[in-house]
Amino acid sequence: LNVIPNVSGIPIIGSALELFGDIRAFFTAQYLQHGPVYRVKALHHRFTVLAGLDANVFTIRHGKHHFRSKETWQQQDIVFGARRSLVSMDGADHIYLRKKQKRGYSRGMIELNIPQTIKIAQHEIQQWPVNQSLPGLYSMQKIITEQLGRTIADFSPKEYLDDLVYFIRTVQTTTVTKQRPRFFRYTPRFYRAHRRILAMGQKVIDNHLQYPPEDRPQNLIGDILSLAREDPEFLPASDIMVAILGPFAAGLDTAASATTFVLYALLKHPDLMADVTSEVDSVFGRGELTPSRIKECDLLHRTILETMRMYPTAPALQRTVTKPFEFGDYTIQANEPIIIASTVPHYLAEIYPNPEIFDIDRYTPHRKENRQPGSYAPFGLGPHTCIGAGFAETQIMLTIATLLHQTELALAPKDYHLHIDPIPTPSPDRHFRFKVLRHRH
Numbered sequence: 001l002n003v004i005p006n007v008s009g010i011p012i013i014g015s016a017l018e019l020f021g022d023i024r025a026f027f028t029a030q031y032l033q034h035g036p037v038y039r040v041k042a043l044h045h046r047f048t049v050l051a052g053l054d055a056n057v058f059t060i061r062h063g064k065h066h067f068r069s070k071e072t073w074q075q076q077d078i079v080f081g082a083r084r085s086l087v088s089m090d091g092a093d094h095i096y097l098r099k100k101q102k103r104g105y106s107r108g109m110i111e112l113n114i115p116q117t118i119k120i121a122q123h124e125i126q127q128w129p130v131n132q133s134l135p136g137l138y139s140m141q142k143i144i145t146e147q148l149g150r151t152i153a154d155f156s157p158k159e160y161l162d163d164l165v166y167f168i169r170t171v172q173t174t175t176v177t178k179q180r181p182r183f184f185r186y187t188p189r190f191y192r193a194h195r196r197i198l199a200m201g202q203k204v205i206d207n208h209l210q211y212p213p214e215d216r217p218q219n220l221i222g223d224i225l226s227l228a229r230e231d232p233e234f235l236p237a238s239d240i241m242v243a244i245l246g247p248f249a250a251g252l253d254t255a256a257s258a259t260t261f262v263l264y265a266l267l268k269h270p271d272l273m274a275d276v277t278s279e280v281d282s283v284f285g286r287g288e289l290t291p292s293r294i295k296e297c298d299l300l301h302r303t304i305l306e307t308m309r310m311y312p313t314a315p316a317l318q319r320t321v322t323k324p325f326e327f328g329d330y331t332i333q334a335n336e337p338i339i340i341a342s343t344v345p346h347y348l349a350e351i352y353p354n355p356e357i358f359d360i361d362r363y364t365p366h367r368k369e370n371r372q373p374g375s376y377a378p379f380g381l382g383p384h385t386c387i388g389a390g391f392a393e394t395q396i397m398l399t400i401a402t403l404l405h406q407t408e409l410a411l412a413p414k415d416y417h418l419h420i421d422p423i424p425t426p427s428p429d430r431h432f433r434f435k436v437l438r439h440r441h
């Protein structure tokens with residue numbers, strides 16, 4: 001029996017320092033040195049890591065027979081007062097709940113709301129003063145959160161933004177990723193945010209009951225409340241709130257960070273920025289954006305694909321092993337906490353030649369470097385693959401298209417060098433700022 005290699009790190013804190021920086025880069029470097037299976041110790045946590053193309057293919061093909069999400073996410077459910085939630089469920093129950101929520105999280109849902117989504121971005125952008133340095137991530141969070149709330153829940157979460165960000169961040173980093181110790185949840189700031197977010201969730205429900213969407217298909221909130229009414233054993237009262245707040249918990253940081261990375265990539269590549277800007281100007285010039293006009297923004301789409309390859313905002317998946325299996329000359333035991341380092345293939349030169357180079361032509365029909373199953377996984381793999389992937393892609397396209405059409409932007413300072421802040425999902429750090437050179441339209 002082969003012994004799984006331990007990744008060496010600084011004594012006591014293990015690999016914590018590396019894990020707390022660019023997580024994707026750390027997992028890739030260890031894969032290149034140790035192969036597809038290795039053990040990582042970070043503070044008091046130990047994980048077995050599965051990495052590389054074969055790990056992704058295994059997860060796609062056999063993940064549902066060997067991995068479980070429950071242990072990873074159940075602490076988060078408890079903070080929400082819930083028994084279980086979409087992310088923490090497995091097997092048939094998970095498939096059933098996912099089916100019930102599919103429509104509410106779909107690309108179709110945002111496609112029904114294109115003018116509103118653009119208007120939210122425009123409204124925010126118009127308030128940006130010229131020639132003043134603005135924070136990258138926070139500026140995107142303001143737009144993304146409002147779009148998410150209005151599109152998915154017919155609710156404006158504007159006045160809750162700071163509490164939402166703080167609450168979700170603290171819950172995820174203390175329960176799921178364990179990048180922070182538990183005591184972060186026992187502070188007056190957290191108690192206040194918790195109270196406010198539960199109140200917001202209740203408002204979302206009350207608002208829905210008072211003004212149900214009549215002239216449109218049922219939204220996510222309606223689908224959740226109907227399921228709770230029809231099948232209270234499956235979705236009891238205790239589990240409603242975590243489902244209602246689900247789109248914010250899952251979508252806010254991931255989509256806002258991804259949008260911030262796209263903005264960063266464009267500002268770092270002025271020629272590409274100019275080409276994508278002419279593309280979106282031409283599409284906007286032909287009238288209101290429609291789903292088929294969005295599809296015409298090919299350069300923008302490939303820019304987003306390449307950004308999510310190089311700077312994935314969900315770099316790895318956490319699971320528990322349910323049934324032992326052989327993988328890469330090793331036996332992986334039942335009950336092991338594992339990490340599937342799902343985005344390691346994003347930087348393997350045999351899949352993406354010169355992986356450190358930002359190159360949107362990787363996705364042209366004759367190259368299609370991401371075509372191999374498992375080679376491209378910004379939205380995860382297997383049964384829990386992001387249910388909001390199509391929604392997120394369209395949301396990011398609409399937001400960046402509006403941004404480029406409305407303004408001319410520059411990095412501030414010009415020589416900003418990317419440093420990734422990994423908490424709670426990777427994003428350009430707080431020094432990433434930009435300024436408006438002029439408002440265009």
Ligand code: HEM
Pocket residue numbers: 069086087088098105148152246247250251252254255258312313314317318378379380381383384385386387388389391392
């Ligand atoms: C670029 C943006 C996004 C990225 C990179 C991303 C990534 C992911 C990943 C990797 C997972 C799988 C987690 C796991 O298997 O443990 C996931 C699940 C999920 N995502 Fe996203 N996501 C994004 C945006 C969104 C948005 C905007 C929404 C909501 C509108 C959303 C809703 C969800 C939900 C509800 C799940 C749980 C699905 C399940 O457990 O079956 N995501 N996402």
